[in-house]
Amino acid sequence: MSAESNAVAPSTTLLIFAKAPIPGKVKTRLMPSLDAEQARDVHVALLERTLEIACRAFPATHVQLWAGLEPAHPTLEALTERHGIMHHAQPPGDLGQRMHTALAAQSGPALLIGSDCPVLTPMLLERCAQALDDHDLVLLPAEDGGYGLIGGHRLPQRLFADIPWGGSEVAARTLARAKGLGLRVACLDTVWDVDTPHDLERWRALDATT
Structure with missing residues (x-):
């Protein structure tokens, strides 16, 4: 599939979870290396990138922003x-x-991502959507123990219950729960988010080489 073709099956929807860009409420782990306004600007830049990538992989009619704050x-x-x-x-x-x-x-089938994972690409999102042709659940584990994407077909509520959100066992607990529920799982890649000053430098270095 071309990364520029919006070639994802039309039944698949991509959901993006993001906070409103309120200084002091977003990317707080980047402070005090950045002030609150600068951290907000990083959040907005990451969100803009995520939306651009999403709309290259999916028709705009199948992309949804779910906003918090x-x-x-x-x-x-x-x-x-x-x-x-x-x-x-x-x-x-x-x-x-x-x-x-x-x-x-x-x-129909749906994928859900956050707004701060700079290694997501249209091709990777397309691969995740394709994986749902023969899997119940697709997951992209993150280096910090969380995950950068989850998706599936009518996933059971139990999959999301009693998980220590924000901890280093989120992906492991989710995969163990999926196994217990008998779900067929695809883990296509490991990703990372921009949470700390080190992550921010890593993103800047990545952008400089692409």
């Missing part, structure tokens, strides 16, 4: 209007409950 923030509204994508407020609950609710709202 202040869902109607002007920057989020401008970005969704620019890309022609759907815009929702994140539902209540912990991260697992919010992810399950968003995924369960879809009529």
Whole structure:
């Protein structure tokens, strides 16, 4: 598949979870290396990149932004209007409950990502969507023990329950739970997010070589 072709099967939806860009509320682990406004700018740059990649892999009609903190923030509204994508407020609950609710709202297979994983590419997103042809669950484990993408067909709520969100065992616990539920799982790659000053330098170095 071409990375430029929006070639993902039209039944697959991509959901992007992102916080509104409020200084002091986003990318706080980059501070004090950056001030609150600079950390906010990094968050916005990562979100813009994520939306661009998403809309290269998927038709805009199958990309959705699920926003937290202040869902109607002007920057989020401008970005969704620019890309022609759907815009929702994140539902209540912990991260697992919010992810399950968003995924369960879809009529077909769906993938869910965050907004700060710079190694996601259109080709990798397409591969993840294709994996759902013969798997129940697709997961991209992250180097810090979390994951950068999860997706599937009507995933059971139990998959997201009682997970220590933000810890180093998120992916391992999720995979163990999936095995216990009898799900066929595809793990196509390991990814990393921009959370710390080291990650930020790594992203800048990556951008300099691409």
